[in-house]
Amino acid sequence: MFAYFPHTDEDIRAMLDRIGAESEDELFSDVPSGFRLRNGYDLPSSMSEDEVRAFFNGLASRNTRLTVFAGAGAYDHYTPSVIPYITSRSEFLTAYTPYQAEISQGTLRYIFEWQTMICSLTGMDVANASMYDGPTAAAEAMRMCVACTRKRNTVIASSTLLPGVLEVLRTYARNCGVNLVETDAIGEAVAEGTLDLAGVIVPSINRYGIIESHLGLADAVHEAGALLVEYCDPSALAVVKTPAEWGADIAVGDAQTLGMPLCYGGPCAGFMACSSKWMRKLPGRLVGQTVDASGRRCFVLTLQAREQHIRREKASSNICSNESLMALWSTVYLSLMGPEGLRRVNALCYVGSHYLHDALLATGRFTDPFEGRAFLKEFVLQPLMDAGKLQQTLLDAGFFGALLTEEGYVSFCVTERRTRAEMDALVRVVKEAGL
Amino acid sequence: MRYYDRLIFELSRKGRIGFSLPACDADPVKAETAKGVTGIWRESPLDLPEVSEPDVVRHYTNLSQMNFGVDTGFYPLGSCTMKYNPKLNEEVLQSFLGLHPLQPESTAGGAEELLSFMKKALCEICGMKGFTLQPCAGAHGELTGLMLIREYHRSRGDEARCKVIIPDSAHGTNPASAAACGFEVVEVKSRPDGLVDIDALRPLLGPDIAGMMMTNPNTLGLFEKDILEIASLVHGCGGLMYYDGANLNPLLGIARPGDMGFDVMHVNLHKTFSTPHGGGGPGSGPVGVSEKLLPYLDKLKVSGFHGNFGVIARACAYILSLGREHLAEAGTFATLSANYIKESLKDCYRLPIDSVCKHEFVFDGLAGGGGDVTTLDVAKRLLDYGFHAPTIYFPLLFHQAIMIEPTETESKETLDAFIEVMRSIAHEASREPEVLRTAPHNTPVSRPDETAAARQPVLKYEFR
Numbered sequence: 001m002f003a004y005f006p007h008t009d010e011d012i013r014a015m016l017d018r019i020g021a022e023s024e025d026e027l028f029s030d031v032p033s034g035f036r037l038r039n040g041y042d043l044p045s046s047m048s049e050d051e052v053r054a055f056f057n058g059l060a061s062r063n064t065r066l067t068v069f070a071g072a073g074a075y076d077h078y079t080p081s082v083i084p085y086i087t088s089r090s091e092f093l094t095a096y097t098p099y100q101a102e103i104s105q106g107t108l109r110y111i112f113e114w115q116t117m118i119c120s121l122t123g124m125d126v127a128n129a130s131m132y133d134g135p136t137a138a139a140e141a142m143r144m145c146v147a148c149t150r151k152r153n154t155v156i157a158s159s160t161l162l163p164g165v166l167e168v169l170r171t172y173a174r175n176c177g178v179n180l181v182e183t184d185a186i187g188e189a190v191a192e193g194t195l196d197l198a199g200v201i202v203p204s205i206n207r208y209g210i211i212e213s214h215l216g217l218a219d220a221v222h223e224a225g226a227l228l229v230e231y232c233d234p235s236a237l238a239v240v241k242t243p244a245e246w247g248a249d250i251a252v253g254d255a256q257t258l259g260m261p262l263c264y265g266g267p268c269a270g271f272m273a274c275s276s277k278w279m280r281k282l283p284g285r286l287v288g289q290t291v292d293a294s295g296r297r298c299f300v301l302t303l304q305a306r307e308q309h310i311r312r313e314k315a316s317s318n319i320c321s322n323e324s325l326m327a328l329w330s331t332v333y334l335s336l337m338g339p340e341g342l343r344r345v346n347a348l349c350y351v352g353s354h355y356l357h358d359a360l361l362a363t364g365r366f367t368d369p370f371e372g373r374a375f376l377k378e379f380v381l382q383p384l385m386d387a388g389k390l391q392q393t394l395l396d397a398g399f400f401g402a403l404l405t406e407e408g409y410v411s412f413c414v415t416e417r418r419t420r421a422e423m424d425a426l427v428r429v430v431k432e433a434g435l
Numbered sequence: 436m437r438y439y440d441r442l443i444f445e446l447s448r449k450g451r452i453g454f455s456l457p458a459c460d461a462d463p464v465k466a467e468t469a470k471g472v473t474g475i476w477r478e479s480p481l482d483l484p485e486v487s488e489p490d491v492v493r494h495y496t497n498l499s500q501m502n503f504g505v506d507t508g509f510y511p512l513g514s515c516t517m518k519y520n521p522k523l524n525e526e527v528l529q530s531f532l533g534l535h536p537l538q539p540e541s542t543a544g545g546a547e548e549l550l551s552f553m554k555k556a557l558c559e560i561c562g563m564k565g566f567t568l569q570p571c572a573g574a575h576g577e578l579t580g581l582m583l584i585r586e587y588h589r590s591r592g593d594e595a596r597c598k599v600i601i602p603d604s605a606h607g608t609n610p611a612s613a614a615a616c617g618f619e620v621v622e623v624k625s626r627p628d629g630l631v632d633i634d635a636l637r638p639l640l641g642p643d644i645a646g647m648m649m650t651n652p653n654t655l656g657l658f659e660k661d662i663l664e665i666a667s668l669v670h671g672c673g674g675l676m677y678y679d680g681a682n683l684n685p686l687l688g689i690a691r692p693g694d695m696g697f698d699v700m701h702v703n704l705h706k707t708f709s710t711p712h713g714g715g716g717p718g719s720g721p722v723g724v725s726e727k728l729l730p731y732l733d734k735l736k737v738s739g740f741h742g743n744f745g746v747i748a749r750a751c752a753y754i755l756s757l758g759r760e761h762l763a764e765a766g767t768f769a770t771l772s773a774n775y776i777k778e779s780l781k782d783c784y785r786l787p788i789d790s791v792c793k794h795e796f797v798f799d800g801l802a803g804g805g806g807d808v809t810t811l812d813v814a815k816r817l818l819d820y821g822f823h824a825p826t827i828y829f830p831l832l833f834h835q836a837i838m839i840e841p842t843e844t845e846s847k848e849t850l851d852a853f854i855e856v857m858r859s860i861a862h863e864a865s866r867e868p869e870v871l872r873t874a875p876h877n878t879p880v881s882r883p884d885e886t887a888a889a890r891q892p893v894l895k896y897e898f899r
Contacts, residue, residue, distance in 0.1 A: 002757070002760075002761045002764070004518075004519055004521060004756075004757075004761075004843075004844050005761065005764060005765075005768055005843055005844065006844070006845070006846035006847070007768050007771070007843075007846075007847070011846070011847040012771065014847065015771055015772070015774075015775040015847065016771070018775055018778050018779060019771075019774045019775060019778050020778070021774075021791075024767050024770075024771055026791075027767070027770050027771060027774055027791055027793075028658075028689055028767075028770070029791065030657075030658045030660050030790075030791060031658055031660070031689060031690055032660060032662075032663065034663065035663070035690050035691070035694040035695055036689065036690055037688060037689055037690055037691060037763075040688070040759050040760075040763050041559050041560060041688075041759045041762060041763065042559050042759070043556055043559055043560075043754065043758065043759040043762065044755060044758055044759065045758045045759060045760065046755075046756065046757060046758030046759070046760050046761050047755045047756060047758060049523050049756075051755075052523060052527065052752050052755050052756055053523075053526075053527070055755060056527040056530070056748075056752070057530070058545075059545035059546070059548055059549050060530035060531065060545050061545065062544035062545035062548065063530070063531070063534055063542065063543050063544060063545040063546055064538075064541075064542035064543075065533065066533075066535070066538065066542060068533070068535050070535055070537060072537055073536075073537075073739055073740070074535055074536050074537070074739075074740065076533075076535070078456070080453075080454060080455070080488075082453075082488060082491055082492055085492070086491075086492070086495045086496070086499075088525065089495075089496070089499045090504050090505075090506035090507075090520075091499035091500065091502040091503075091504045091506070091507065092499050092502060092504070092713070092714055093504065093506075093520070093525075093711045093713060094504035094505035094506045094507075094520050094711050094712065095502050095503060095504040095505075095712065095713070095714040096504075096510060096512060096515060096517060096712050096714070096715075096823065097712070097714065097715040098714060098715065100503070100814075100818060100823060100824050101880070101883045102815070102818055102875050102878040102879070102880055102881065102882065102883075103436065103501075103502065103503035103818050103823070103875075103878055103879075104501075104502055104503065104714070105438075105498070105501035105502070105879050105880060106498040106499045106500070106501040106502035107502055107714035107715070109442065109498050109501075110495070110498060112442070112894075112895070112896070113442060113443050113444070113896070115894055115895050116442075116444065116895040116896040117483060119895045120481060120482040120483055120898075121481070123479055126894050126895070127894075127895070129715070130716070132571035132572060132575055132716075132738055133571065133738055133739045134739060135738060135739045136571070136575070136737070136738055136739075143615070164736075164739045164740065165739075167736040168736050168737060168738065168739070170736070171582065171735050171736045171737055172737075175581075175582035175585045175586070175616055175617070176615060176616055176617050177617040211475045212475075213474060213475050215474060237477065238477065238481055239463055239464055239476060239477055240475060240476060240477055241474075241475050241476055241477055241478070242477055242479065244479075245477070245478060245479065254739070261532040261533065262532065262533060262534055262535050262536065263528070263531060263532050263534065263744055263745050264531055264534040264535075264536050264543065264546045264740070264741055264744040265536025265739060265740025265741045265742075265744055266536075266571070266717070266738070266739070266740060266741065266742055266743040266744050266745060266746075267571070267716075267717035267743040267744075267745050267746060268739075269717075279892070279894075285715065286892070286894055287894070288888040288889070288892045288893055288894050289888070289893040289894075290883050290884045290885065290887050290888035290893075291883070291884055291887070292880040292881045292882060292883050292884070293873070293881040293882050293884075294881055296438065296440065296880055297440055298880040298883045299883075300883045300885055300888050302885065302888040302889050302892060302894075303889055303892060305889075307607075308574070308607040308608050308610075308611035308612075309607040309608075309829070310607070311607075311611070312607050312610040312611055312620075313610035313611060313613065313614040313620040314614070315607075315611040315614070317611070317615060318574045318577065318578055318608050318611035318612040318614075318615045319572070319574055319575075320572060320573065320574040320607075320608050321571075321572035321573060321574070321705065321712075321715055321716040321717075321718040322572070322715055322716045323571070323713075323716045323717045324713050324714040324715035324716045324717075325711075325713030325714060325716065325717060326713075326716070326717055328495075328714070331443075332491060332495060334483055334484075335443045335453060335483075335484050335486055335491045335494075336453035336454050336486075336488065336491055337453070337454050337483070338447075338451075338452060338453065338454070338483050338484060338485045338486065339481040339482075339483050339485070340452055340454075340485070341452060341453070341454035341456065342481070342483065344454075344456050344459055345456065346463055347459045347460075347461045347462060347463060348456065348457065348459045348461075350461060350463040350466070351459060351461045372470070372472075373472075374467045374472045374475065376463060391539075395539065395541075395542060400535055400538055400542070403537060416456060416457070
């Protein structure tokens with residue numbers, strides 16, 4: 001017997017009798033013997049609970065605990081204690097997709113709240129129930145631009161997007177038949193004009209941590225008959241201009257900054273929102289409000305005619321499972337934070353990152369390639385020493401920072417979790433390093 | 436379950452807070468504006484709830500009590516493999532939460548070891564030569580696998596292969612994934628016995644075929660016993676075989692997709708390997724390949740970092756707990772349970788294909804047609820008795836499809852209780868059809884008006 005399997009010998013016999021089979025093997029008589037598994041799996045033997053715990057403790061001991069001063073798509077923000085407490089409630093954790101609305105009002109209500117909050121942050125009209133992560137949300141937005149403009153096939157992506165986002169865009173473009181053009185001169189590329197232009201993807205905050213200005217871009221993109229997509233950090237949208245304010249048609253990004261632990265990169269959740277004009281082209285699930293047979297307010301999955309289980313090859317996307325529980329995670333986060341909490345997170349990040357930025361420059365070992373440009377928590381510097389050695393020296397001292405970029409800069413990130421003492425210690429290491 | 440009618444926004448009172456952060460009076464916008472940086476700041480108000488911590492805890496606890504989950508009761512949900520989610524798996528992740536995904540491997544040795552263990556274990560279970568753990572869900576895995584098929588043909592200068600063959604019984608994600616990857620979908624019919632019609636397949640094969648997607652057992656729960664011949668035909672025309680891992684569970688301990696001629700496949704860790712479904716994710720859809728696709732595996736970047744690490748870690752704990760001994764039992768118990776339900780109900784429900792099934796099977800509505808009572812009514816009535824509904828109106832081969840998959844973690848007592856309720860619903864259908872047509876009656880809400888929801892969509896709360 002095994003803890004998760006309740007079948008006793010007696011049960012098995014009774015069930016086989018009902019079926020009219022001599023043995024369990026008879027149930028597999030239709031599986032050709034040529035490829036029946038003969039000698040079992042070459043895998044470890046069953047472990048007890050404590051053995052499994054010991055295995056994971058052993059793994060954990062081979063990771064180095066570091067103080068994180070890096071971002072680049074994954075940010076070390078604070079997780080309020082309430083969140084894991086709520087998300088681990090088994091009514092949420094072990095539930096299926098809420099197709100049976102009558103017994104899924106909990107899931108449906110929090111998704112409706114999430115959709116509302118994503119709309120509040122981005123300023124957009126409609127948000128879906130979540131995507132896998134930010135980069136895949138960007139890739140789906142790229143496909144959506146093509147779908148919305150019909151026969152057009154070219155999407156321009158800013159080369160200032162995070163490297164991880166560009167890599168996923170390239171993979172999708174190459175294999176989904178989209179002509180992806182990467183450039184840092186977006187305005188010129190749009191002005192040059194191509195009849196084939198379907199969309200333009202730009203970051204709200206770019207790979208250098210700089211808040212970008214998109215003044216006039218939406219008008220130019222719309223004049224060219226294309227859609228504007230903005231990739232944003234939802235946490236920062238509490239202070240930076242929203243995609244709606246810039247005139248974007250689609251907003252995407254990663255909700256990891258809304259209180260999710262780093263967890264070696266996942267799970268997190270992507271989000272996707274658009275103006276109501278494109279609502280029916282939006283991929284993924286949507287929750288809508290309605291009433292039940294007795295007139296009570298309730299919620300259902302709606303506009304499902306866009307989705308794979310109804311439309312098959314004509315669906316707006318193949319997405320099925322998304323990141324529902326992580327959407328709950330950030331919905332609880334945003335409920336706890338409210339407008340004031342989110343403002344304070346940004347203020348703490350701003351104060352901390354500028355303190356570290358200035359202190360590092362003051363060591364005389366860096367220059368600032370983007371002097372005067374506004375940043376909130378992440379910034380890059382040009383090191384005046386070997387960047388690889390710098391990162392290693394920091395690692396040896398217990399810090400993960402000075403991430404080397406493709407351009408030869410080093411990037412740092414300071415969230416509200418970093419203390420003055422930690423920053424001073426990092427600066428001291430930089431100062432004293434014999435590099 | 437109890438009806439609770441609040442949204443978090445309706446609990447909001449100006450000035451309340453639910454966070455605990457150090458004080459900070461700085462204002463980034465003012466500071467930057469003073470330096471002359473303008474025009475890039477938010478101007479519109481930010482509508483988020485202002486609530487205290489106890490408000491939040493009580494609100495979401497109340498919401499949770501309107502939800503059904505595996506821990507609440509039985510899900511006979513076909514093709515979804517809603518097995519028990521072990522609690523041990525929820526605790527193993529704790530010491531990995533602070534790991535940054537871009538940390539050098541030298542500082543993340545444990546995490547890397549976990550990933551490489553999982554790749555090896557999945558290769559062994561599936562008979563594949565390599566795995567990527569990046570895809571975050573089953574459909575994401577399908578798309579990744581189709582991209583690999585595309586990369587393979589492209590590298591050989593074989594770009595005319597624009598079609599993918601998919602059986603009419605396939606999961607909806609299969610054609611949707613193929614279309615998303617730019618392929619034309621060619622449907623192949625099933626025979627009356629529910630298996631792929633090889634005679635219908637032959638004329639479809641040619642130099643324009645990129646590959647064929649199949650799940651085995653198929654969505655009728657039937658083992659495609661001609662799979663070697665099908666694979667050999669598809670390979671013969673230069674195509675590749677894709678295995679949809681949604682139905683992998685019954686094969687545990689029985690057979691491996693790699694040994695059946697499949698070149699590329701995905702696994703749903705949230706099905707076969709017991710990670711919680713979370714109300715629709717996070718899932719994980721690792722993709723495995725045979726030798727010939729190995730060179731293309733690392734060329735693809737389909738998600739931000741290493742995939743859903745937290746989900747992969749839970750699945751790892753599951754594989755270690757079961758070990759070689761009990762993993763090999765899972766498929767058999769799942770199959771035994773499905774056949775037991777099928778045989779116990781086939782006099783009350785129409786069984787269109789009466790043969791031994793694997794992990795799931797499909798009824799086509801009530802025996803005798805059911806009169807005005809539809810499959811939807813049966814499904815909704817089940818909710819009254821504390822069971823989740825089966826998968827309904829899928830596969831599309833039957834008009835009143837009821838697709839039942841019990842999994843190996845349900846006891847005979849649970850199966851018997853389900854059987855009894857299904858039988859009594861069948862009786863109700865003839866005696867009191869109105870009770871079924873208006874079901875459910877014991878749930879927090881009754882049937883929602885879906886037409887109204889779609890006609891004038893209300894997709895967010897309107898702040899006053």
